[in-house]
Amino acid sequence: MKGRAYLKARKYLVAASSAFRERTAYGGSFFGSVLAYGLFVFVFSRVWAAAFAGRADISGYGLRQIIWYFAVAEIPSFAFGGSFWSLSQDMKSGQVAYLVSRPYDFVAYSYAQGSGRALANSAVLFAEGLAFGFLTAGAPPLESLPQALCVLAGLAMAGSVQFLLQLAIAMTAFWVEENAAFFWIFQKLALVVGTLMPIEFLPAAAQRAAWLSPFPAMSYVPARLFASWGGGREAARLLGFQLAWVLLSALACRAIYAVARARLTVNGG
């Protein structure tokens, strides 16, 4: 006899695997994200090549490291990039009413679905990033199996924070009809704080402020672990920081959902 916890988890695993299969059913559906990711990595490899002209090092990173950094940092935001739009649309169209009446936790179900879809995206983008990195920067700066495992854990948690915060912003649709502007600002702050460049590039005061926000957890951590491995102790600290933000984001989602649900008005039909 299987335990209750297993049965509870099983429905979310089914949701994740269905989303994964749906995403991989049509190879052509990856075209847009593969192209945009490749274009972005190409353009920034040129930006960094120009920035490093005549320099071996900027804030502790070399050209090879920074290109690999960027290739890895972009994966979580591209893999989970579109989640906000579909979630927000579900809130506005009333589709959410169909979801909340079902016997599962809305936040956990949305997270399982988003993760299934993003896993397929990440696998494709990771392969593309490796190929692009090899071509433009040479061999990846991977030194050991523990480093590779930490990078994978970092990517998984970065994606989780990305998704959960996008869900939280999408739920503002219960109060504000047009909430896209909130997402644009969130997206651009995430880009500047740790995606386009490592946190070490920011002025000291901005670095301190960045570490008080979730943004370093969303791309900096896996990219730093991949491009500039600082040993097990640093990895544990960075992964711990991410874990704290995964939990905080999940709690924030549940709190917002609890308040938002009371505002939901369903007109049957």
Added chain:
Amino acid sequence: MRTSRLRAYARFLGASLAVNVQAVIEYRVNFLVQVFGMMLNNAAFALFWGVLIGKVGNLGGYGFSDVMLIWALVSTSFGLAHVVFGNVRSIGAIVQKGELDLYLLQPKDVLVNVLASRTVVSAWGDFLYGYIVLALIPGMDLSRLALFSLLSVSGAAIFAATFAAAESLCFFLGDASGISDAITEFLLSFSLYPETIFDKGMRWVFYTIIPSGFIAFLPLSILKSAAWLLVPAALGVAALYAAASYGFFRLGLRRYESGGQMGTRL
């Protein structure tokens, strides 16, 4: 005869824009949130460039104010194209749904009518952002402001022409949204970064199919050197792109088959 037709179309564009504006400002808070949101969205990149150029001095010979001028030109041109021609990136969807029938029955030119029948709210933020950046760059005066505005008009025409041509591929390929999105991404991505960071061998692309050169790089040098004599040439290039795009749309329109959709447009 031709002048009076041009005047009539200018009046038509003005009237369409006025109606579109009335429709979007009906939801005032939504309008303001989107406009200011887009401006903040663009400003985030200024932070990135400020930090990077602060560290390295310049990027391929471009200083911070050069990169900001590129952003101002591209942002205002892109915004203007979508403020006046809000449907410019929806032509493919309109054709595929058979909604072109509504425009075919009306007396105005189909392409102009389709393009001008909507405005994109967030594009107002892009449009204004360029002027705000311009006002913050030292050494700007009324003459440069006029030059900037003219160059933005030519940039907007090139943006609209390129997007309309990409969307018109749907007449030939059916669902061409993937290619159209790709051209949009390429055009924006290459226009917003210094030209000199790209290899010389690929720069010809910026003056042909992905005309970033005519939207950003050439206008930047005209603006910096106040080369008024080159403005007619810039406007002439924009007119050429617009004519080519219009011809391509008309060519595709011959292949359009009505789905017999009934509808009204007020």
